Amino acid sequence: MSKELAKALQVLEEEKGISRDIIKEALESALVLAYKKNYDQAQNVEVVFDDKKGTIKVYSVKEVVQTNYDSTLEISLEEALKINKAYELGDKIRFEVTPKDFGRIATQTAKHVIMQRIREAERDIIFDEYSQYQDEIITGTVERVDQRFVYVNLGKIEAVMPISEQIQGEVFEMDQRIKVYVVKVEKTNKGPQVVVSRAHADFLRRLFEQEVPEIYDGTVEIVNIAREAGDRSKVAVRSRDTNVDPVGTCVGQKGQRVQTIVNELNGENMDIVEWDEDPATFIRNAMNPAEVVDVNFDEANHACIVVVPDYQLSLAIGKKGQNARLAARLTTYKIDIKSESDYATYMAELANHEPEVESLELTDLDDTIDMDAEVDSAEALRHAEEVAEDVLRPEDAEALMDQAQAQAELNEEDRLSQDEA
CATH class of the missing domain: 3.30.300.20 (K homology (KH) domain)
Structure with missing residues (x-):
């Protein structure tokens, strides 16, 4: 049976691409559980599977201690020295305890665990393979459509395209080959899940990169995209080379480049503008x-x-x-x-x-600055300053201050004249 298992490992490695070491490690872990369960053993054991010879051996591992308190886990230094005089405290000694019928019992018990590990390994391989396609365009085949998703076969995995990532009004047929943008690849309890989109703005960006070599090599850059999928998009582009027209480059001769993208998007209108x-x-x-x-x-x-x-x-x-x-x-x-x-x-x-005070002309302020001759000149000037600060524009305030100053001087002259009289 063990030789058959070794051959099975070889087939799994060749057909499913699962490393022999991964399966071997999973098998040894499963056999440890099988041994403890079927033989009611609690000691520390190791199972060694020779994938070339197809042999399975079980070892009880004991630590060398000064005084042995648990014979299932420990061995005294005195007993260890009888086995080999080179042993020291803390060393690990392995004793083979392989039961005669262990191969049959262990294989039956470990089958479920091994298959689970194999499925996990396959999922990891698929996850690693499709993770590299995240944020990229990939071509797949439509498998089925329901009210929530479009299911797209990407080869080794079935991707899902939610309604939010679909172009409104777009209809798919079974086995139709379509381009999709990989939004995310994530691990779930049911295995890797790939979410794809045709409505994402970066789907349009990647289409331009495929159709316009100058964008792919960086001569022309897409600065921003505003898109309402299936209806209209605006794409802002700029050129890093003064001799290259960014808009004309994206449009192409007779509009061939942009028309290819429009056809892929089923007639979505496209405005290409220069940033x-x-x-x-x-x-x-x-x-x-x-x-x-x-x-x-x-x-x-x-x-x-x-x-x-x-x-x-x-x-x-x-x-x-x-x-x-x-x-x-x-x-x-x-x-x-x-x-x-x-x-x-x-x-x-x-x-x-606008506030009325901002449109006042100086001629409209005569009542404000027409001071009675008997009013103290300093008080008049102070009143003018308050008016200027509260209601006037800076330029009008300055003019008012000049006018108030002049009026104050005239009032002072009149008062002096009256005193002399």
């Missing part, structure tokens, strides 16, 4: 196909108002706000789109709602 370090220019590009008249920033809120011609307002916003929404995701700015006429009205309303 620019100037936020205003980048936002203009991101609003494609709409023309942008002006971009006004609110840096405190990382937002901006994009002004477009009246006749292009609906184009800039897009169907159900899609163009504006994708542009905002692509640029990371909160975007408010206004037509030229709406923006003019908006600015006029802002002007009308």
Whole structure:
């Protein structure tokens, strides 16, 4: 039987790719359990399986101690020296205790454990194999579809594509070969699980890398992607070589490169725009196909108002706000789109709602600075300072102060003249 087991190990190694050492280790561990269970033994034992000869031997391992208190685990130094004078305290001595019928009993008991270890080893191999494909595109075959998942056969494992990772409206047929993006590979109690996607933004990134050599070699870089899978995507690209047009490179001659990607995504619309370090220019590009008249920033809120011609307002916003929404995701700015006429009205309303004191002219302040001649000049000047600080713009305040100073001097001259009279 042991020779047959050795041959079985060889077959497992050749056909399933499981290392002989892994199986041997699992078998020896299982045989230790089998021995203790079937022979009601509690001592420390080792099982040695010779995978070449097919022999199995069981050894009881005892430690050399000064005084033996447990004969199943220890042996006294005096007894050890009778066996070999070289033994010292702390040494381990192995005694063969292999039962005559151990091969039959041990194999029956260990079968379940061995098979479990083999399954675990197979799972580890599959996990290691498919982990290298994480964040990459792989081709598989559609096996079945239900209300929650599309099951894709990747060869040695069946991957799942949840509804959230599917392109809306995409229909698959059995045995259809499709490209998928490997989102994650993880270990579970039931073995490795591979989750794939066709809706992920990085699926689009990998498709561009496959179709555009300049992206793959780094000459052209994809800076960001905003995608609503199955409907429309915006891709921001830039070139590391001034002689290479990033947008034209991605589009390809007569649009062949981008068309290949669009066909793979069943007609998903694609806007390829050039990234620019100037936020205003980048936002203009991101609003494609709409023309942008002006971009006004609110840096405190990382937002901006994009002004477009009246006749292009609906184009800039897009169907159900899609163009504006994708542009905002692509640029990371909160975007408010206004037509030229709406923006003019908006600015006029802002002007009308400014605090009244900010629109006051100096001529409107005569009542404020018209001091009675009998009022003390210092008090008048102090009053003018308070008015200037509380209600005026800095430039108006300075003018008012000059005017108040002059009025105070005139009042002082009038008072002196009256005293002399």
